[in-house]
Amino acid sequence: MIDTIDPIPPGNIWLVDPEKRLPIPLYSSTVQAGFPNPAETHIETRLNLQDLCVQHPDATYFVRAAGESMIDDDIFPGSILVVDSAIPIRTGSIVVAWVNGDCCVKRFVRVGKMITLFPSNPAFTPIYVHIGVDQFDTLGVVIHVVSKPKKWNQDQLNTAVEHVRTRRRKQHVREL
Amino acid sequence: MFALVDVNSMYVSCERSFNPRLKGVPVVALGNNDHCVIARSDEAKKLGIKMGAARFQIQDLIDQHNVQLCSSNFALYGDMSARFQSLMYNFVEDVEPYSIDEVFLKVDGSYDTLYPSYQGLGESIRNTVMQWLRLPVCIGFAPTKTLAKVANRIAKKNPELEGICVLTNQAEVDTALEQFEIEDLWGVGYRYAKWLKNNGITNARQLRNAEIEWIRKKMTVQGVRLVYELRGYPARLLEDNPLPKRTISVAPSFGKLIPDLTNITDALTTHLARCCEKLRKQNSIARHLTIYLHTNRNRKTPGRPDLASKQYSASRTVKLPFHSNNLIDFLPYGISALQSIYQFGYPYQKVGIILNDIVPEDNRQAGVFADAPTPEQLELGHVIDGLNRRFGRDAVYVASQRKDREWEMVQGHLSQRYTTNWNELLVAY
Numbered sequence: 016m017i018d019t020i021d022p023i024p025p026g027n028i029w030l031v032d033p034e035k036r037l038p039i040p041l042y043s044s045t046v047q048a049g050f051p052n053p054a055e056t057h058i059e060t061r062l063n064l065q066d067l068c069v070q071h072p073d074a075t076y077f078v079r080a081a082g083e084s085m086i087d088d089d090i091f092p093g094s095i096l097v098v099d100s101a102i103p104i105r106t107g108s109i110v111v112a113w114v115n116g117d118c119c120v121k122r123f124v125r126v127g128k129m130i131t132l133f134p135s136n137p138a139f140t141p142i143y144v145h146i147g148v149d150q151f152d153t154l155g156v157v158i159h160v161v162s163k164p165k166k167w168n169q170d171q172l173n174t175a176v177e178h179v180r181t182r183r184r185k186q187h188v189r190e191l
Numbered sequence: 192m193f194a195l196v197d198v199n200s201m202y203v204s205c206e207r208s209f210n211p212r213l214k215g216v217p218v219v220a221l222g223n224n225d226h227c228v229i230a231r232s233d234e235a236k237k238l239g240i241k242m243g244a245a246r247f248q249i250q251d252l253i254d255q256h257n258v259q260l261c262s263s264n265f266a267l268y269g270d271m272s273a274r275f276q277s278l279m280y281n282f283v284e285d286v287e288p289y290s291i292d293e294v295f296l297k298v299d300g301s302y303d304t305l306y307p308s309y310q311g312l313g314e315s316i317r318n319t320v321m322q323w324l325r326l327p328v329c330i331g332f333a334p335t336k337t338l339a340k341v342a343n344r345i346a347k348k349n350p351e352l353e354g355i356c357v358l359t360n361q362a363e364v365d366t367a368l369e370q371f372e373i374e375d376l377w378g379v380g381y382r383y384a385k386w387l388k389n390n391g392i393t394n395a396r397q398l399r400n401a402e403i404e405w406i407r408k409k410m411t412v413q414g415v416r417l418v419y420e421l422r423g424y425p426a427r428l429l430e431d432n433p434l435p436k437r438t439i440s441v442a443p444s445f446g447k448l449i450p451d452l453t454n455i456t457d458a459l460t461t462h463l464a465r466c467c468e469k470l471r472k473q474n475s476i477a478r479h480l481t482i483y484l485h486t487n488r489n490r491k492t493p494g495r496p497d498l499a500s501k502q503y504s505a506s507r508t509v510k511l512p513f514h515s516n517n518l519i520d521f522l523p524y525g526i527s528a529l530q531s532i533y534q535f536g537y538p539y540q541k542v543g544i545i546l547n548d549i550v551p552e553d554n555r556q557a558g559v560f561a562d563a564p565t566p567e568q569l570e571l572g573h574v575i576d577g578l579n580r581r582f583g584r585d586a587v588y589v590a591s592q593r594k595d596r597e598w599e600m601v602q603g604h605l606s607q608r609y610t611t612n613w614n615e616l617l618v619a620y
Contacts, residue, residue: 073274074323079616096619100323111619116212120619152211
């Protein structure tokens with residue numbers, strides 16, 4: 016039994032859980048003293064590729080390119096095409112379209128009622144779309160192409176290494 | 192004014208959106224292990240293929256008319272639905288997503304400057320959805336949501352309206368309601384339709400003219416609201432913040448009949464993980480867990496087509512000592528419940544889960560005697576969800592789950608997930 020002069024009301028007694036301890040900062044708000052960080056007003060959000068490539072998120076689709084028909088327009092097999100369906104298609108746009116159910120990426124050219132799809136690789140022939148005969152549907156306009164840089168093959172690597180070696184040898188000879 | 196925008200045969204239209212070969216030919220979407228029809232194109236409807244028809248019933252039609260089959264690709268439909276709903280904000284500010292293929296819009300006079308008529312707004316919405324998503328829609332404009340539903344149905348049934356129906360003047364509304372069958376009305380179920388018909392009310396116009404007090408007695412306040420809505424006074428408003436669900440249920444059938452407890456337990460674990468994911472998505476926690484198990488009710492004894500095979504079904508509800516949304520908390524209770532109802536010797540078709548007593552996550556009460564999950568444990572679930580969103584479903588799973596699943600759904604005609612998976616993009620040549 017412990018006698019106390021001022022008994023502590025039971026409501027004021029509770030078990031302290033050391034696990035629940037919260038570190039409280041010394042100052043909850045900073046006090047401006049001295050010079051403010053001059054860069055603070057210039058901090059912006061980090062750049063995001065989505066903002067660059069996508070204007071209409073609801074109408075944008077990603078499509079994978081295959082084949083080499085558009086290689087002169089920097090569309091390689093495996094490139095990801097960013098296709099926007101909200102942009103109106105004009106003559107000269109690169110489009111993703113279906114001709115009789117086959118999906119292709121080509122340059123769109125309309126003269127009068129004739130629609131022609133041009134490849135950019137001269138080894139391929141244009142596709143002539145016969146309205147009323149062929150089933151023609153468009154997905155949209157290609158607004159960006161995402162590709163990985165080309166890899167050098169062994170020959171290209173060897174040539175480069177050889178180039179550096181010969182250059183060094185010439186330099187060495189000159190110094191002598 | 193309200194508008195209801197609705198995608199025509201949503202699932203089939205989504206498939207056509209990425210595969211024009213399916214245009215103009217009969218197409219059906221199959222659900223439930225490719226067993227039954229869950230969506231039909233107009234061409235398939237004309238062939239007489241019924242909603243919910245089993246595949247074996249329509250096999251002859253499929254062969255005769257070369258009907259194209261699609262397994263349900265919910266990843267694609269869900270994403271297209273989200274695009275569809277989000278696109279509506281380009282036209283109006285108040286949008287209520289009502290189902291996967293329907294949205295209600297609140298169309299006010301302030302849009303008059305941009306679009307001189309409702310017809311014009313409707314055409315603009317229709318053309319934009321067609322160009323952006325390649326989905327055909329029907330739009331009904333009317334002073335109330337119920338009438339907008341009616342207008343939408345009229346737009347759908349009458350191809351000469353080109354997908355848009357505006358019900359503004361009273362005479363138009365009168366004729367529309369006159370021709371509208373009572374059982375097609377939004378909010379009138381089978382039983383009420385029967386009762387109304389017995390009392391001489393067969394079309395929507397008669398219901399509109401019915402006496403309010405008489406309706407209140409039988410059809411409660413919901414019926415009164417319906418009558419007011421038909422009279423052109425909005426009684427159902429736009430709900431842009433849907434209430435969290437009060438029950439969550441997951442019960443897909445197995446791909447084939449499964450007799451053994453090991454596989455059923457594995458399926459249960461996966462379904463339970465889905466349930467917990469759904470709970471966390473709406474920031475809720477649950478306490479009541481119901482597990483049920485049953486055999487295929489339509490199955491006949493092998494070799495005796497006249498005799499139904501032996502059937503078994505059972506269920507068990509468990510009340511957890513605390514609320515949670517963590518799989519690790521539910522799993523032991525789920526497995527013991529399953530073990531207690533499992534009977535050896537039956538080929539099972541389905542194990543299902545229902546979660547009840549759902550409350551918001553911040554209503555959580557710490558248990559006194561039970562070890563309720565700590566905030567960190569609840570947070571863990573959200574972290575797992577984040578990982579699974581980023582690295583694909585089932586990137587993180589419980590170690591007791593199997594990788595090779597015997598019970599999994601059959602989807603033999605699945606299209607690519609064009610919009611949600613980098614490995615399944617559309618390929619252009």
